[in-house]
Amino acid sequence: MSHAPRLDTPRLVLEGHRGDDLDALAAMWLDPAVFGGIGGRPRPREEVWIRLLRSVGTWTMFGYGSWVVRNRAGDRVIGEVGLLESRRDLVPPLAVPEMGWVMASEVHGRGLAHEALDAVLGWCDAGRIARTTCIIAPDNAASLRLADRVGYRPIRDAAYHDRTVVVLER
Numbered sequence: 001m002s003h004a005p006r007l008d009t010p011r012l013v014l015e016g017h018r019g020d021d022l023d024a025l026a027a028m029w030l031d032p033a034v035f036g037g038i039g040g041r042p043r044p045r046e047e048v049w050i051r052l053l054r055s056v057g058t059w060t061m062f063g064y065g066s067w068v069v070r071n072r073a074g075d076r077v078i079g080e081v082g083l084l085e086s087r088r089d090l091v092p093p094l095a096v097p098e099m100g101w102v103m104a105s106e107v108h109g110r111g112l113a114h115e116a117l118d119a120v121l122g123w124c125d126a127g128r129i130a131r132t133t134c135i136i137a138p139d140n141a142a143s144l145r146l147a148d149r150v151g152y153r154p155i156r157d158a159a160y161h162d163r164t165v166v167v168l169e170r
Contacts, residue, residue: 007119014067024077033105037140079103081116096131135165
């Protein structure tokens with residue numbers, strides 16, 4: 001598969017990244033409520049563009065990747081969720097695909113990240129990908145709770161970019 005399949009939930013549509021998603025994604029990654037729990041720094045537009053291209057390329061190379069999350073009512077970009085091949089500098093390295101998620105701050109606390117993750121994990125569990133991992137900052141309580149609710153369990157702590165992260169696996 002060279003492109004993301006469309007996934008539908010009651011409130012969301014998950015689709016592959018498109019070039020015209022850049023403005024909405026760049027705005028999301030400049031919001032402190034978004035980047036504060038994920039790396040602690042805003043992402044410049046250029047970096048967001050490279051992330052978008054990486055997602056498209058991941059689908060081409062591996063047959064899995066990330067989706068843009070759109071609100072079904074209005075078709076507005078409200079996040080990203082999916083599988084990454086980041087090849088992070090962790091010791092030991094991550095051995096299975098990494099799940100990642102980020103939602104725009106205006107939808108935090110509404111259960112939409114959980115809904116999106118359920119759709120992606122359902123796609124994985126349909127015989128595609130048996131195990132996934134994720135890394136979360138220990139002070140990102142909301143993401144740690146969500147990871148627990150969808151079945152991730154901590155397996156170790158690791159240093160990443162001079163910060164401690166919790167490595168979880170499902």
